[in-house]
Amino acid sequence: MPARDRLSLDPIAEARRRWAGHGWEAAADGMAAVTSLMRAQQIALARVEAVLRPYGVTFARYEVLMLLFFSRAGSLPMAKIGKRLQVHPTSVTNAVDRLESAGLVRRTPHPTDRRTTLVELLPKGRELAVTATEELNAQVFSRPGLPPDSVTALVSILAEMRHEAGDFSGPRPSSSDTELPAVDHQ
Amino acid sequence: MPARDRLSLDPIAEARRRWAGHGWEAAADGMAAVTSLMRAQQIALARVEAVLRPYGVTFARYEVLMLLFFSRAGSLPMAKIGKRLQVHPTSVTNAVDRLESAGLVRRTPHPTDRRTTLVELLPKGRELAVTATEELNAQVFSRPGLPPDSVTALVSILAEMRHEAGDFSGPRPSSSDTELPAVDHQ
DNA sequence: ATCGGATAGTTGCATGTCCTAGTGTTTCTT
DNA sequence: AAGAAACACTAGGACATGCAACTATCCGAT
Numbered sequence: 520m521p522a523r524d525r526l527s528l529d530p531i532a533e534a535r536r537r538w539a540g541h542g543w544e545a546a547a548d549g550m551a552a553v554t555s556l557m558r559a560q561q562i563a564l565a566r567v568e569a570v571l572r573p574y575g576v577t578f579a580r581y582e583v584l585m586l587l588f589f590s591r592a593g594s595l596p597m598a599k600i601g602k603r604l605q606v607h608p609t610s611v612t613n614a615v616d617r618l619e620s621a622g623l624v625r626r627t628p629h630p631t632d633r634r635t636t637l638v639e640l641l642p643k644g645r646e647l648a649v650t651a652t653e654e655l656n657a658q659v660f661s662r663p664g665l666p667p668d669s670v671t672a673l674v675s676i677l678a679e680m681r682h683e684a685g686d687f688s689g690p691r692p693s694s695s696d697t698e699l700p701a702v703d704h705q
Numbered sequence: 706m707p708a709r710d711r712l713s714l715d716p717i718a719e720a721r722r723r724w725a726g727h728g729w730e731a732a733a734d735g736m737a738a739v740t741s742l743m744r745a746q747q748i749a750l751a752r753v754e755a756v757l758r759p760y761g762v763t764f765a766r767y768e769v770l771m772l773l774f775f776s777r778a779g780s781l782p783m784a785k786i787g788k789r790l791q792v793h794p795t796s797v798t799n800a801v802d803r804l805e806s807a808g809l810v811r812r813t814p815h816p817t818d819r820r821t822t823l824v825e826l827l828p829k830g831r832e833l834a835v836t837a838t839e840e841l842n843a844q845v846f847s848r849p850g851l852p853p854d855s856v857t858a859l860v861s862i863l864a865e866m867r868h869e870a871g872d873f874s875g876p877r878p879s880s881s882d883t884e885l886p887a888v889d890h891q
Numbered sequence: 892a893t894c895g896g897a898t899a900g901t902t903g904c905a906t907g908t909c910c911t912a913g914t915g916t917t918t919c920t921t
Numbered sequence: 922a923a924g925a926a927a928c929a930c931t932a933g934g935a936c937a938t939g940c941a942a943c944t945a946t947c948c949g950a951t
Contacts (some may be wrong), residue, residue, distance in 0.1 A: 529864060529873045530789050537775045543838070548856045549846030553749045555863035557764070558791065558795040560746035562870045564738045577907070589723045598928060603716050605744065607909065612930060634917045634928040652729070660735030669862045670734045676855045676862075677741035678715060683761070683850040684748045687715045763936070773899060784899060796937065805938095820899045820946045 521668035531555055543624045566659050574651045575621060581651060584623065588648040590650070592638035596629060605686065623647060717741055739810035754843050760837045761807060766800045767837060770809065773826035774834040782815065790838070791872065809833060 531554050538547040567578050576584065582604050587595060601611045615638050618624040623644030629635040640648070663670055679686070717740050724733035739795070762770065768790055773781060787797040801824050804810040809830030815821040826834070849856055868879050 524748070527867070531860075531867075534771070534775075535860075541801075543842055546842035546846035547862065548853065550842070551860045552851075552863075553753060553846065554741070555747050555860050555867070556746045556749050558872065559863045559866055560742045561791075562867065562872070563742050567739060570786040579908075585720070589720075605716075605720070605747075608929070609911090609931090610909065613908080632918075632928085636929065656729055656732035656736070660732035660739065663735040663738050664866050665738075665862065667734065669865060670738045672858065673736045673862050674721075674734065674741050676851065676859050677738075677745045678717070679855060680745055680849070680851050681717075681741070681748065682715070686744065686748070693948085703733045765929070782899085792937090793939065794900065795902090795939075799937075815899095818899085818947075822900070 531558070563659075563663075567655065570655050570658050571651060574647055574654075576618075576623075576651065579604075579610065580618055581648075581655075583611070583618060583638075584640070584644055584648045585616050585652070587638060588626065588645060590640075593645070594627065594637045596635040596637055598635065600638065618644065667677070717744070749845075749849075753841065755840050755845050757837060760811075760833055760840075761802075762833070762837070765790075765796065766804055767834075767841075769797070769804060769824075770826070770830055770834045771838070773810065773824060774831060776826075779831070780813065780823045782821040782823055784821065786824065806828065809822050 527555060531551050534554065535547050535551040538544075543550075556557060564578060571581055573580060583600055585700050586600060586603055597611050597615065598608065600615075601608050604611075615624060615626065618638075623641060625639045625641055627637045627639050629637050665673070717737055721733050721737040724730070724736050729736075750764060751758065757764060757767055769786055771791055772786055773779060783794070783797050783801065786801075787794050790797075801810060801812065804824075805812060809827060811825045811827055813823045813825050815823050851859070
């Protein structure tokens with residue numbers, strides 16, 4: 520994260536004005552939204568990866584680890600990982616390859632379905648998951664650089680957008696859902 | 706964009722519940738925000754790149770094109786492009802290399818400062834900028850998959866986040882700023 | 892006038908992600 | 922039993938990012 524010179528004006532606000540000034544008013548807000556999303560993701564990812572780097576995992580691999588961490592048996596089929604994380608099967612293969620090389624997970628055959636291979640979280644991986652998460656929580660997640668209201672509003676709006684894009688079919692979680700007690704359903 | 710199976714439940718809402726159920730309440734919302742950001746960006750980027758693909762440019766290169774398009778002289782120094790788009794100098798070199806190969810821009814020496822090279826938008830690049838933008842406006846920016854209120858709220862929240870992260874030092878644009886007429890200032 | 896630091900841009904290299912396409916195996920469906 | 926579908930892997934390419942090293946140029950301070 521190089522300390523780049525900060526600009527005096529918000530470049531996205533400027534771009535939005537230029538869009539509007541060019542007769543593209545109807546699309547100006549959408550353009551600003553998409554561009555903001557790109558930049559904000561970049562910022563968030565950089566913060567997360569900086570914390571994760573000492574542990575030798577990327578965010579993609581950390582997500583795999585956490586998925587296994589929260590799974591009942593501590594293991595999941597490759598395909599299920601891909602679906603839950605919304606990534607390509609090849610990306611799962613790649614991520615698991617590296618996690619396996621690092622001794623954090625292990626591939627084991629599925630007991631009944633011989634097509635599928637299970638990914639099993641090893642003790643070392645479980646330990647790393649906890650440690651890295653506590654570090655992430657402390658350094659990033661518990662201080663996202665926004666007031667709490669904005670954070671929940673952001674989550675809510677993005678959930679709406681993801682739902683609209685077809686990420687999940689169930690009811691769109693409203694912000695009030697986030698206040699409900701944890702219902703354990705598998 | 707493969708038509709992946711949509712999940713029944715919002716995976717991020719589930720992860721948030723698990724975080725909370727594990728004693729990590731203070732970080733649960735932040736985790737959900739960061740994860741949502743990642744996924745939403747992926748969705749938005751996929752939509753944009755799908756529109757841009759026929760034109761042979763990526764979003765990164767399209768942004769360079771638009772920056773030049775809106776510049777007074779139709780040309781900018783490399784360094785200025787990097788600062789405005791918040792990307793590394795190497796990324797600018799890379800993007801300009803490809804834009805130049807495609808005959809969309811041209812490198813020219815700076816008249817007074819012989820260190821800097823100017824990137825000049827060529828007619829073909831200007832034409833592509835307009836055409837691609839109109840396509841993007843029609844297919845993505847003018848229908849972001851969110852009600853207008855949510856779009857402006859999103860832009861506002863992300864602006865707050867970017868400002869907090871040090872992206873720009875000026876006043877944080879409030880949502881009301883987006884309603885102001887286009888003031889042309891260079 | 893010149894020395895040294897800062898700036899501009901490029902290059903090479905490594906890492907990581909995503910995607911397509913093709914392969915082989917296994918399971919499900921009819 | 923035959924065909925369709927699902928699962929995982931491999932190879933290869935495109936792309937963005939980041940760091941380090943290098944050259945050339947500019948500019949400020951002595």
